[in-house]
Amino acid sequence: MTHFHERLWPSPMMFIATALVIPASILVMFPISLLAGYIVAAVLYLGCVALLLLMAPTVSLNDGELRAGRARIPVTMLGEAEAFIGEEAAQKRGPELNARAYFLINGWAKQVVQVPVLDENDPAPYWLISTRRAKELAAAINRSRRPETLKPRG
Known part of the structure; x- marks a missing residue:
């Protein structure tokens, strides 16, 4: 897990x-x-x-659920996560930000992870999450989305 x-x-x-x-x-x-x-x-x-x-928010991934602040979503409802650092992250937080997206943006954590929401009934097209460890968070989300990580290895 x-x-x-x-x-x-x-x-x-x-x-x-x-x-x-x-x-x-x-x-x-x-x-x-x-x-x-x-x-x-x-x-x-x-x-x-x-x-x-x-008031410092928490970002966590446990038991197949991503939590960002008070929001939570099952990883089965998420697409492939992407990490953005530097100028790319600034663009994602600024000019490229979709107003319908769920975002947890924090001024002192400059990296972001963008994760598409696959649920057609969810009005948010993606989640944008500030983090200090974007590559690690994106990799953890992507690993947890794979069915083989949910099954015990025999």
């Missing part, structure tokens, strides 16, 4: 950028109290960090 699991944690730069809430809070609270500014700054920064960590 093919397995894949990836949590799309924010990049370190996001935590540094979020730290800008600290001087802003101190500046806003300074006329009231410098101590209050420090307290508010600490609470707001820790709250922002907690939200970034708690």
